[in-house]
Amino acid sequence: MTSLLTPVTAAAPELAKLINADRLPGQPACTLAMLQSAIDGSSPVDSAWWAELSGLRTEVLSVAAGTPVGVIAYARRPRDRAGVILWLHAREVPAAVRLLLDHALAELGGCPTVETFSFATALGLGLEALPVRHRRATHTALTKRGFTGSDLWRYMRGDLPAPDLPTCAYRIRREDGRCGLEVERDGQMVAEATIGDPVDGIGVLWWIGVNADARGQGLGLRLLGSALDVLAALGAREVILYIDDDAPADGPERSRAAANAMYERAGFVEMDRLWSYQLTR
Structure with missing residues (x-):
C-alpha cells in the first residue's frame, strides 16, 4: 500500500465517513463536532484522563491519490511516561490498521508501556474500549504486536x-x-x-x-x-x-x-x- 501519513487539526467530512464505517450498533453517527472534539483532545467522559496527556497527535493515512484510508490519534502521559493510542479507524482493512499502529508505536518510542483503547473519546457515547467482534482486524494487529488484551465490558443494547x-x-x-x-x-x-x-x-x-x-x-x-x-x-x-x-x-x-x-x-x-x-x- 503506497501511503502517506499527515497530521490533521480540523475535522473533515471524509474523516467522519471513515469513522462511521466502523460504527457500532447503539452508537450515534460521528458528526464533525464530535470529530473536532476528539482532535482537540476533549471528551464528555473520562475528561480527567485526557487532561493528563501531552503531545496529542491525530494523523491521517492516505493513498497516493490523496484518499484517506485510516486515521489514528496518540499521545504521551508524562506522569508515568506511558504512550497512549486513543483511537484508530481504517474500515478494518488489515494493511491500513498495521501501518497506523506501526507508525504510532515508532512515534511513541521510549515509552516503557503503551496503552490502547483504555478510555472514552468524543467519537461515541462512553465507548471506552475496542469492540472486538466488530473490530477483528484491529484486535489481531494489536495482539500480533505484543499487546495484552483485557476483556473488560459487556456492551448491550x-x-x-x-x-x-x-x-x-x-x-x-x-x-x-x-x-x-x-x-x-x-x-x-x-x-x-x-x-x-x-x-x-x-x-x-x-x-x-x-x-x-x-x-x-x-x-x-x-x-x-x-x-x-x-x-x-x-x-x-x-x-x-x-x-x-x-x-x-x-x-x-x-x-x-x-x-x-x-x-x-x-x-x-x-x-x-x-x-x-x-x-x-
Missing part, C-alpha cells in the same frame, strides 16, 4: 419504549447531561439509577444499584423500567449500557450475575465485548 416492564415511584435529580432516579423508603435512599440525555435518539443507562437489604424484591427491575420510561420520554428510541461482568474476585457483593439476568429479561442484547490493551516494552 435495547429498543425503546419498553412498556412491558414494571415501574416504581422515584425522585428525579438533574445534572449536566444526566438524570438520577432515586428510590426512598422510610427517608433512606435504597436504590438509584443514572441515565444520560439521548444523543441522536440513543440513551445510556450509566448505572443502576440497589442496597443489599432491599434486594430480592424486584426493585431493580422496576427501577430499570422507570429509567427506560424516562429515556423514552426524553426522545430515546434505543438504549445502551456497559456492564463489567468479570469474575467477582472480592466476593458475592461484586457479582454481576443478577444484573446480567435482569438486563436480558428486560430485552437487552449483547452486541459486543469491549477490550483494552497494553504493551510493555
